[in-house]
Amino acid sequence: MTTALITGASSGIGAVYARRLAARGHDLVLVARATDRLNTLAEELRGAHGVVIEVITADLIDGPQLDKVIDRLRSDPPIDILVNKAGAGLMGGFTAADPDQMYKLLRLNVLVPTLLTSAVIGKMVERGSGSIINIASVLALLPEYSAGIYAATKSYLMTLSQSLAAEVTAKGVYVQAVLPAATRTEIYDRAGGDISKVPNVMEVEDLVDAALIGFDRKELVTIPPVPDAAAWDPFEQARFALAQGFSNSEPAARYRA
Numbered sequence: 001m002t003t004a005l006i007t008g009a010s011s012g013i014g015a016v017y018a019r020r021l022a023a024r025g026h027d028l029v030l031v032a033r034a035t036d037r038l039n040t041l042a043e044e045l046r047g048a049h050g051v052v053i054e055v056i057t058a059d060l061i062d063g064p065q066l067d068k069v070i071d072r073l074r075s076d077p078p079i080d081i082l083v084n085k086a087g088a089g090l091m092g093g094f095t096a097a098d099p100d101q102m103y104k105l106l107r108l109n110v111l112v113p114t115l116l117t118s119a120v121i122g123k124m125v126e127r128g129s130g131s132i133i134n135i136a137s138v139l140a141l142l143p144e145y146s147a148g149i150y151a152a153t154k155s156y157l158m159t160l161s162q163s164l165a166a167e168v169t170a171k172g173v174y175v176q177a178v179l180p181a182a183t184r185t186e187i188y189d190r191a192g193g194d195i196s197k198v199p200n201v202m203e204v205e206d207l208v209d210a211a212l213i214g215f216d217r218k219e220l221v222t223i224p225p226v227p228d229a230a231a232w233d234p235f236e237q238a239r240f241a242l243a244q245g246f247s248n249s250e251p252a253a254r255y256r257a
Contacts, residue, residue, distance in 0.1 A: 001026075004026045004028055004080065006083040007031045007113075010033070018041060021083075027052040028052075029072060035057040056069055066115065084134045088104075090149065097148055117160075121164070128172035131175070134158070138223060157177065162177070179221065182200060
């Protein structure tokens with residue numbers, strides 16, 4: 001029996017991942033701040049699928065509470081799938097942003113998934129199996145569409161996924177970055193936004209089902225709303241074509257006086 005640990009599991013994308021993975025027969029470790037919601041979800045899934053479910057109540061930006069989750073990732077039974085879903089948004093631009101709020105967002109969106117992945121990846125490599133799912137955002141590719149630092153945090157998560165995949169894929173560990181566009185979750189309300197003003201919002205169930213198809217296909221980057229998967233190919237080709245110039249020891253002619 002395989003076990004998946006899901007952060008941000010009490011609602012939205014995390015809760016749907018829990019339902020879908022339980023239906024696939026995975027035991028679960030559910031992590032979030034909302035104990036009542038976690039317990040309700042755990043009871044639902046135990047009854048529906050007969051899987052073993054652990055609940056860890058944790059505010060992941062609090063060091064000792066984060067340590068509880070790190071300890072579980074390092075212990076047995078081993079975690080076979082880590083879903084880094086916990087995250088938040090921050091409305092408004094950079095110039096007027098509260099530094100304390102930016103610090104909290106950076107801890108949750110950047111530091112937490114990094115440390116959780118670090119805690120589990122070693123044993124996955126030793127076993128030669130395991131999966132890391134990082135929930136990023138299409139804004140990682142379009143930072144101009146989002147004021148403030150949110151897009152930058154999601155860009156970090158995508159590039160972390162890419163660099164990690166380059167390191168561990170050959171060792172049997174699969175890494176997936178999921179890039180949702182606008183999705184009907186509580187993140188808008190929590191950040192002080194209004195989802196009713198956002199066009200073309202995807203339902204959470206549709207997003208997760210699509211992401212899991214990408215997971216089954218072992219995609220590195222999964223972008224559920226993009227109609228043509230081939231649209232990613234020229235983007236990647238352009239990136240590697242640009243990289244061909246990185247090894248020049250002299251500045252390009254256009255930069256010489």
